[in-house]
Amino acid sequence: MKRAAGKRKRMAQLLDGKVLSAEVMENLKARVEALKGKGILPGLAVILVGDDPASQIYVRNKGKACEDLGIRSETIRMSGDTTQEELEAVIDRLNKDEGIDGILVQLPLPKHLNEPAALAKIIPEKDADGFHLLNCGKLLCSLPGTQPCTPKGIMYMLKSANIPLSGREAVVIGRSNIVGKPVAMMLLQENCTVTVCHSRTQDLASHTRRADILVAAVGKAKFVTADMVKDGAVVIDVGINRVDGKVVGDVDFENVAPKASYITPVPGGVGKMTISMLMLNCVEAAEKRAAL
Numbered sequence: 318m319k320r321a322a323g324k325r326k327r328m329a330q331l332l333d334g335k336v337l338s339a340e341v342m343e344n345l346k347a348r349v350e351a352l353k354g355k356g357i358l359p360g361l362a363v364i365l366v367g368d369d370p371a372s373q374i375y376v377r378n379k380g381k382a383c384e385d386l387g388i389r390s391e392t393i394r395m396s397g398d399t400t401q402e403e404l405e406a407v408i409d410r411l412n413k414d415e416g417i418d419g420i421l422v423q424l425p426l427p428k429h430l431n432e433p434a435a436l437a438k439i440i441p442e443k444d445a446d447g448f449h450l451l452n453c454g455k456l457l458c459s460l461p462g463t464q465p466c467t468p469k470g471i472m473y474m475l476k477s478a479n480i481p482l483s484g485r486e487a488v489v490i491g492r493s494n495i496v497g498k499p500v501a502m503m504l505l506q507e508n509c510t511v512t513v514c515h516s517r518t519q520d521l522a523s524h525t526r527r528a529d530i531l532v533a534a535v536g537k538a539k540f541v542t543a544d545m546v547k548d549g550a551v552v553i554d555v556g557i558n559r560v561d562g563k564v565v566g567d568v569d570f571e572n573v574a575p576k577a578s579y580i581t582p583v584p585g586g587v588g589k590m591t592i593s594m595l596m597l598n599c600v601e602a603a604e605k606r607a608a609l
């Protein structure tokens with residue numbers, strides 16, 4: 318494992334999303350070949366409504382990952398004035414398409430559309446993002462189901478580095494449905510004592526300083542500073558912020574890395590894992606189809 322760059326002597330180990338996701342993808346290639354041997358080609362459909370520039374990049378990266386794995390990829394681009402009925406008709410068509418194992422609606426949707434209703438239309442078996450209420454409920458109840466990609470990728474990183482979780486203090490900053498809440502549930506499942514902080518939390522640093530595992534999912538560049546981090550903490554930076562044309566995380570990496578035991582870089586950390594976990598969800602769904 319690489320050492321994080323910085324000035325002081327003691328440095329955190331880097332949790333390298335590039336290396337780990339490449340390993341996941343190699344493993345998936347073999348599973349895709351095995352599926353092809355059974356006459357099954359996994360398929361992922363991505364629906365993009367409108368022309369949000371960040372969403373365009375994410376959708377392109379997802380298509381590229383499908384290409385790398387040699388699986389079917391369909392991108393449905395819909396105009397920004399698409400109606401709810403039109404969107405749901407496309408989801409219905411994909412629900413019925415036997416060659417599609419995963420359906421993903423790229424978020425955020427334009428404001429006039431009903432996001433929860435659209436996500437609820439995707440049949441749970443094809444819910445590649447793990448955002449369907451049934452899969453959310455399964456996560457809450459510790460039942461097997463499709464799990465959201467970013468939290469799943471975070472847990473994959475922690476487990477790959479053999480970081481002990483049971484009984485440790487985990488603090489999650491952020492309570493979104495796609496990152497903060499599900500990663501909190503997954504950490505709880507691993508027997509961490511979990512605190513979820515958010516925009517109304519009083520004296521945030523008093524919580525974060527207790528964390529053995531600190532997850533930052535805020536969306537504010539360099540929000541987590543060294544004084545907020547306990548010596549030896551594992552720091553997971555989920556943030557993707559664009560500053561002066563550069564992508565930076567929610568953690569002040571340069572000053573936090575010397576204090577942490579492990580840290581994820583941005584870019585090249587959690588973001589890389591998110592895409593490989595999406596591919597994993599899709600291949601797992603295709604394997605279930607093959608077993609039918």
Ligand code: NAD
Pocket residue numbers: 467490491492493494495496497514515516517518521534535536537555556557558587588589591
């Ligand atoms: P969100 O905007 O839905 O949620 C942000 C959370 O931060 C909220 O729950 C809010 O309560 C909390 N927050 C805001 N200000 C705060 C403050 N001052 N103190 C404490 N908490 C505060 O965002 P999200 O969708 O969860 O994403 C968070 C970040 O992660 C964004 O930068 C996003 O781009 C990034 N992200 C990255 C990936 C990836 O693959 N790496 C995936 C999803 C999101």
